Amino acid sequence: MREITYAQALREALREEMKRDESVILIGEDIGIHGGAFSVTKGLMEEFGPERVRNTPISEAGFVGAAIGAALTGLRPVAEIMYVDFSTIAMDQIVNQAAKLRFMTGGKTCVPLVLRTQGGAGRGNAAQHSQSLEAWYAHVPGLLVVMPSSPYDAKGLLKSSIRDNNPIIFIEHKLLYATKGEVPDEGQEYLVPIGKADIKRKGSDVTIVTWSLMVRKALSAAEILAEDGIAAEVVDVRTLRPLDTETIVESVKRTGRCVVVHEACKTGGFGAEVVARVVEEAFDYLDAPVLRVAAADTPIPYSKTLEDWVIPSEADIVSAVRRVVDG
Amino acid sequence: MESREKMLRMYRYMLAIRQFEHKAGDLFTRDAVRGSIHLYIGQEAVAVGVCSALEPGDYVVSTHRGHGHCIAKGGRLREMMAELLGKATGYCKGRGGSMHIADFGSGILGANGIVGGGIAIAVGAAFSAKYLKNGRVSVCFFGDGAVNQGIFHEALNLAAVWKVPAIFVCENNLYALSTPFRDAFAIEHVVDRAAGYGVPGCCVDGNDVLAVYEAAREACARARGGGGPTLIEAVTYRMDGHFRGDPCLYRSKQEVEEWAARDPITRFRAKLIESKVASAEELAAIEDEVRAEVEDAVRFALESPDPSPQDMLNDIYA
Structure with a gap:
């Protein structure tokens, strides 16, 4: 089997799901021509256009809120928060809004939103760019928390997450992006189920x-x-x-x-x-x-x-x- | 001048809100409604004026003081009242209560317990309307208090940059809970901020339903025509406290009396009679019908069963 990096695997997942389903859109800071701070979305704006790969101002709360609104009204947004540390700025939108909207409204809606972000230390990014905040999000009923360790899992879990109807905190690790692993050829579809070790x-x-x-x-x-x-x-x-x-x-x-x-x-x-x-x-x-x-x-x-x-x-x-x- | 039918519908909706809120307040005082309840009495012209300019598919994002928005957008009184009473037949099956009523079929994307919490959500709904080309607009109601939350800034800027069909309606009722407008703003009007986002804005008398309607109609036309968002400031006054039971130490009796004299329903009623749109008898008939509808909603709610915890656990995840 071919070997690709974790970042490539994530990009393939995004590309395949965007091709499969026009309601899948990307929202985030510097995800357009810049390709994201960790190059995960590189080339996707060129391929799918700026309507679907939406660069935003530096407004984590604003664009996460917008992603929730889009998810409530027929789209399947994948929002990228550059560092999990910055998710703190969007905490009301994630914890009070996305996680609870389905429940508060008696199960009459759902929020199919993937919030991709990355965390972890090891690169000298210091205290505001290196945290591991997964326990916070795992503590909130209504959210799902996904943290893949290999390129194979990263691709399969991101595809499953995009198809899931719940708000998902998808936390990548900055030191994993360049790591390689075996992944089936692009187009050879596979999914990794959420909730399976x-x-x-x-x-x-x-x-x-x-x-x-x-x-x-x-x-x-x-x-x-x-x-x-x-x-x-x-x-x-x-x-x-x-x-x-x-x-x-x-x-x-x-x-x-x-x-x-x-x-x-x-x-x-x-x-x-x-x-x-x-x-x-x-x-x-x-x-x-x-x-x-x-x-x-x-x-x-x-x-x-x-x-x-x-x-x-x-x-x-x-x-x-x-x-x-x-x- | 709008059609007679439309104006009478506006009158009916304003009355329905007023009477619904009076009943809800009574039920709260009798402990049938739990938590806290924020009544819309006095602000009816804003919700009705704005929603009268909307199509059924358009979206509305509401606030903690949201009953009026829901009724004006076509929410059903029975399910609303049942939700206030925490019943299985309520809009949210007793999960949400007063501050979380939503009716997705009517485009009501939900009230919100967080001040300003819905503003960016409304931008997202407006974006999806633009992306899906379904011609819808997204209206976001919020109070003057929400304008000082950071998310207001982020959301208005995002809406302006993306040029989405959003209409931001600030109901400036002059107090953020107890804090007067002049203590929280160094500017004269909320709408002064519109220019900072490159968004057109207007300030209207929020107790004049036709003035609000005209402003909303213009904003809708702009939004549907691809012209992007609008900020409307509707200056109004809540006749009840921030919540039922609020002693209102922060405002004078005289001020409350001055605003009572500008009551939006009394004013509209006089206008309808004066301009011969309807006779006093015709309006009285509408009042009776609305009273019966509200009473029916209360009866329905009181007779409805409580929800079951087992059923609740199925609503956390989709």
Whole structure:
């Protein structure tokens, strides 16, 4: 199979869905000729025209609100918020409007809106351009939260998200855009279902539950652990809401041990939710406490030395797994 | 001069709003309506004047003080009253209550509990109308308080840049809850801001239904003709408090009495009789019909069943 980058995979998903359905439009800052801050929409304005690839003024609340209004009246907008950090400016529109409109109106409408954004650290973008805010959005009934880790999942999940009738927070990772992976040829249609985790590596000694960029770190940690004879299973949840609790719990019941890894800081992070579900549903199967590997409870610093210290590394994952395996 | 039929319909809608609101206020006082309720009494000419210029497919985005917009756009009194009472037969099946009534079939995209929360949504509806070429316009109602929210600026600018068929209707009732207009604006009129967005604007007497109607008709013609958005400022006054039970410490009795003398329904009624559009008897007959409709809505709401929690859980996700 051919290999393409995560950014290319996302672009193909947008292009295929725009070709398939004229109600799909793109809205966001610098997504036209500039092609988006991470080049995901490059070439799409030339292909589909400025009516469908709509550049906006710097107005996150305004254009997210406009995307909601368009979604209520027959379109399927994909809005791009350049950094997840900027989604804070549109918080009323996302949390009070998009998430609740269907419910508040008695299920008589729906908001088919995809809010593409990207987060995460690792490039020295410092505290206002590097956050991992997925737990905030996963906390809101009415929203779905999708965080793909591979080009294959990115394409399949974005296509599913565009066809879904709910508001979806689709969070990419800035360090994943250039990563490559196998993806079927363009035109060979496939979808990845929302709400289904994927076991990225099989193993029998411990379950590592993770998402987004940390899936790659967990996979390298699993390689290191394998050299010591520890077989780690890596479960990529892919979507945080709905969370595929079944796959996680089934894996933990087989391995008896669980480590949850995420890039967001630990306190109030989504890892706490995963741990709670494991404890609620698989407590009797656990041979060790469930541990979390997460960022330190600090804003993301600029200096590489400091940033590396804050963000979980392969070594942090290896050490947590050793603790639960060795007891 | 508009047709007799149209003017009598305006009168009927204004009365329906007034009587509906009186009943809603009574039911709130009797604890049948929960939370808080923001009545539209005194502002009827704005909703009716604007909606009389609209087509059935056009969109309306409303506010926390939204009952009047909903009635004027064709919302049904029974489902509205049932929603206020939290019943299964209400527009939102008891999920939303007073501040979230929507009727998508009538183009009513929803009231809103967040001040200014709907302005950008209206821009999006206007964009879809333009994109789908369905000839619709999108009207956004909001109060003077919303004009000082950031989203007002973002939404008006976006509408202007995209040249979408949106009509922004600011109901300037002179108070944002308790804060008088002069304490929240360093300009004379809301409409002074229109120029800052390159949008045409006008200021009308919001207690004169025909003046509001004319302004809305002009804005609709501009929007449908591809001329882009308009900002209308309708100066009016809410005769009730911000919410039912508001002691209104921030305004004088004298001021309230002055505005009572400019009551939009009394004025329109006098005009209809004076210009011989209808006799006092004919208008009294309309008043009786409207009273019966409102009473029917109250009865329907009171007799309706409560919603079930199980059913509610199906409405979170599509």
